Amino acid sequence: MLEIDRIDAGYGRAQVLRGLSLRISPGEILCLLGRNGAGKTTTMKAIMGLLPLTGGQVRLDGQVISELPAHRVAGAGIGYIPQGRRLFSELTVAQNLEIGLRVKNSGPEVLEGVLELFPRLRERMGQRAQTLSGGEQQMLATARALCVEPRYLLLDEPTEGLQPSMIEAIRQVVVVMRDRGVGVLLVEQRVDAVLSVADRVAFIENGRNLETVAADDLRRDHSVIERHLGV
Amino acid sequence: MDFGPYLLLASLEGAVTAAVLALTAVGLSLVFGVMRVVNVAHGEFFMLGAVLAWWVAHLVGDAHPAVGFLLALVVAPLLVGGIAVLADVTVLKRVNYDPERTIVATIGILYILQQVTLMTYGPDARPVEPPFNTRLALPFVEWGENGLQLYWPWGLSTTSYKLAVIGAAVVVLLGVWGLMARTRIGLLMRATQLDRDMALAFGIPVERVYAMVFGIGAGLAALAAVLIVPIQQAHYLMGGDPLLLSFIVVIIGGLGSLPGTVLAAVLIGLSDGIISVFFSPTLAKILATLLVALVLVFRPQGLFGVRRA
Numbered sequence: 001m002l003e004i005d006r007i008d009a010g011y012g013r014a015q016v017l018r019g020l021s022l023r024i025s026p027g028e029i030l031c032l033l034g035r036n037g038a039g040k041t042t043t044m045k046a047i048m049g050l051l052p053l054t055g056g057q058v059r060l061d062g063q064v065i066s067e068l069p070a071h072r073v074a075g076a077g078i079g080y081i082p083q084g085r086r087l088f089s090e091l092t093v094a095q096n097l098e099i100g101l102r103v104k105n106s107g108p109e110v111l112e113g114v115l116e117l118f119p120r121l122r123e124r125m126g127q128r129a130q131t132l133s134g135g136e137q138q139m140l141a142t143a144r145a146l147c148v149e150p151r152y153l154l155l156d157e158p159t160e161g162l163q164p165s166m167i168e169a170i171r172q173v174v175v176v177m178r179d180r181g182v183g184v185l186l187v188e189q190r191v192d193a194v195l196s197v198a199d200r201v202a203f204i205e206n207g208r209n210l211e212t213v214a215a216d217d218l219r220r221d222h223s224v225i226e227r228h229l230g231v
Numbered sequence: 232m233d234f235g236p237y238l239l240l241a242s243l244e245g246a247v248t249a250a251v252l253a254l255t256a257v258g259l260s261l262v263f264g265v266m267r268v269v270n271v272a273h274g275e276f277f278m279l280g281a282v283l284a285w286w287v288a289h290l291v292g293d294a295h296p297a298v299g300f301l302l303a304l305v306v307a308p309l310l311v312g313g314i315a316v317l318a319d320v321t322v323l324k325r326v327n328y329d330p331e332r333t334i335v336a337t338i339g340i341l342y343i344l345q346q347v348t349l350m351t352y353g354p355d356a357r358p359v360e361p362p363f364n365t366r367l368a369l370p371f372v373e374w375g376e377n378g379l380q381l382y383w384p385w386g387l388s389t390t391s392y393k394l395a396v397i398g399a400a401v402v403v404l405l406g407v408w409g410l411m412a413r414t415r416i417g418l419l420m421r422a423t424q425l426d427r428d429m430a431l432a433f434g435i436p437v438e439r440v441y442a443m444v445f446g447i448g449a450g451l452a453a454l455a456a457v458l459i460v461p462i463q464q465a466h467y468l469m470g471g472d473p474l475l476l477s478f479i480v481v482i483i484g485g486l487g488s489l490p491g492t493v494l495a496a497v498l499i500g501l502s503d504g505i506i507s508v509f510f511s512p513t514l515a516k517i518l519a520t521l522l523v524a525l526v527l528v529f530r531p532q533g534l535f536g537v538r539r540a
């Protein structure tokens with residue numbers, strides 16, 4: 001269980017998250033929905049320890065990971081796929097993946113397993129990350145996070161700016177990971193893309209929880225979405 | 232002496248300057264590239280290297296000069312690197328590597344190192360004996376009765392030690408390149424340079440990488456100083472020129488670009504040597520600073536730099 005327990009966080013004096021709580025179980029996809037500036041990306045950065053918490057805790061299976069130094073969070077079992085991909089652009093595909101593998105000093109069998117999910121990357125191993133197409137970059141960002149052998153995955157707008165076939169490829173990998181028992185926190189702008197994979201949906205606004213509902217209910221009744229997102 | 236041999240002599244002097252400058256500037260460039268820290272105290276790490284070299288050679292005493300020098304070549308960079316790591320952990324880390332505050336902090340480190348050296352080592356300039364120093368006369372070509380032929384103009388010479396300095400600098404620079412491009416630790420350093428937050432998110436202990444980079448940067452400056460001290464003597468104010476020239480080189484080459492830094496060091500070192508011999512050292516500095524101004528106006532990212540988004 002990845003528990004975000006009443007966290008406060010922000011940038012300098014600007015507080016963004018106010019007592020935000022989320023719970024992600026193994027093998028479920030929790031989707032975070034909210035308007036621009038609601039604090040979705042900030043939540044992910046706070047979980048990764050990239051922003052200092054001013055209140056609350058983040059716990060992973062009971063371990064308080066919000067007290068770890070930032071570079072130890074990944075090793076606790078969290079793979080992060082940030083918005084805009086944030087690859088190590090001048091490094092090769094292989095080097096990007098190696099950095100992921102080093103988190104837990106994983107062997108080549110982990111890399112092999114990841115490359116089975118993304119066969120396209122195998123042909124690109126010696127190529128610099130910045131020369132990949134947008135879809136391939138997203139694959140690499142996802143593969144890099146999977147090299148961590150994560151128990152929980154954080155995906156921040158993974159389908160932004162991708163063509164439909166790539167979106168589908170990423171979606172399938174997310175579902176595969178869920179079926180393997182990985183808990184997924186997904187931030188996504190496109191509601192339809194969310195509803196097709198999410199198990200539960202958490203709405204947030206101004207860094208606060210609004211409500212968390214089962215995705216099945218949303219599929220039956222769209223009014224909640226319209227109320228919270230105004231679409 | 233004719234113009235040709237004179238130019239060759241000036242170029243050789245320039246090449247020695249370039250070699251030492253390349254080492255010093257690569258240290259500065261590494262620190263800026265990875266840590267985004269403008270290290271104003273870099274020249275003092277250079278000075279400390281020279282002073283420690285004298286100290287080590289002095290302690291060794293009467294043995295063959297090569298013993299003291301070789302020992303200094305190992306000890307001085309390590310000690311200076313250690314001092315830099317200490318400065319990083321106790322000062323730079325505490326100001327969160329904030330760009331403006333690190334400038335002020337390193338200015339403070341500059342004065343501390345300089346004044347402590349003045350209080351302990353004193354104001355004298357002291358020499359270190361080179362390990363070997365054979366004078367080598369150099370030939371030049373001229374049109375003789377039988378076409379091109381070699382001759383040995385009077386005054387055209389260098390020393391074996393100066394050639395060794397150039398060679399040593401090349402070897403060390405290749406080593407730095409190998410470290411960055413071929414080793415795991417280099418990979419971590421480059422990843423940290425490219426995206427600090429993602430490096431943290433993927434388990435790279437950024438603070439330790441920073442401490443190490445700061446140590447290596449200072450160690451390179453110290454190594455350059457040990458190489459030059461048999462030619463120049465150790466003095467507590469000797470850090471100013473290398474600092475200025477290193478900044479010039481790093482700006483022209485492109486902040487954080489190692490190949491650009493080396494190329495710019497060769498350019499500035501050679502022109503500094505040649506202009507100093509034919510005109511005056513002041514003119515050489517004027518032209519170098521003018522070049523920096525032009526680069527900043529027309530190509531702010533430097534010759535080899537990449538524009539950052």
